[in-house]
Amino acid sequence: MQTSAPHPPAAPATTGPAPTAEELLGTDLHDEVVRHFAAKPDAPDLPYVTHQVRECLRYLYLVSRHPDRLAGLFLPVEQDIDEIWHYLILQTREYRELCEQRLPGGHFIHHRSVSYDAYQQEPGRETAAEEALRWIPLYTAAFGPYDEDALPHWTVVRFLHEVLELSLTEIAALADASAG
DSSP states (O other): OEEEOOOOOOOOOOOSOOOOHHHHHOHHHHHHHHHHHHTSTTOOOHHHHHHHHHHHHHHHHHHHHOHHHHTTOBOOBOHHHHHHHHHHHHSHHHHHHIIIIISTTOSOOEEEOOOHHHHHHTTOHHHHHHHHHTHHHHHHHHHOSOOTTTGGGBHHHHHHHHTSOOOHHHHHHHHHHHHO
8 A cells, every 4th residue: 555645845843742543533533443443353452453543543644744755655554554544534524634634744645555566566675675664763753662562563663673673672773873
């Protein structure tokens, strides 16, 4: 899946912490989304689903805030996050309000499904890796270091942690090094 958005100037820097998923969606829609995904057969427990929703909103927040750097990149999160995004898109009025009024970029975030095979043929592995790593410093600048609750949902971060055996502290240091 790719995102696409017009390429307006980058969103101005905001002061203070980024809004929570509940603040972005509003309590009613947030609770609806969590209930919907928690009620699915074989759904994970409620705290896990709540973190899935949180990471979906963090993904959308970053795409909105940094369209010049992130639009059109391959989705760096797990399929469960994409499914939540699909659900939000189907709530058309609320999704438009989220994109245009609650997220920092103030523009509609389009979704374009692309098969993984088709994506892999285009940029190549090195470009795909570079694109995936581009998210880490932006995420940590907005939300702080990845935590254990975010880890399962961000493909490249989970790879760095589980396969390359980097600690979350070491992953945060990668973000600090690339920002400097």
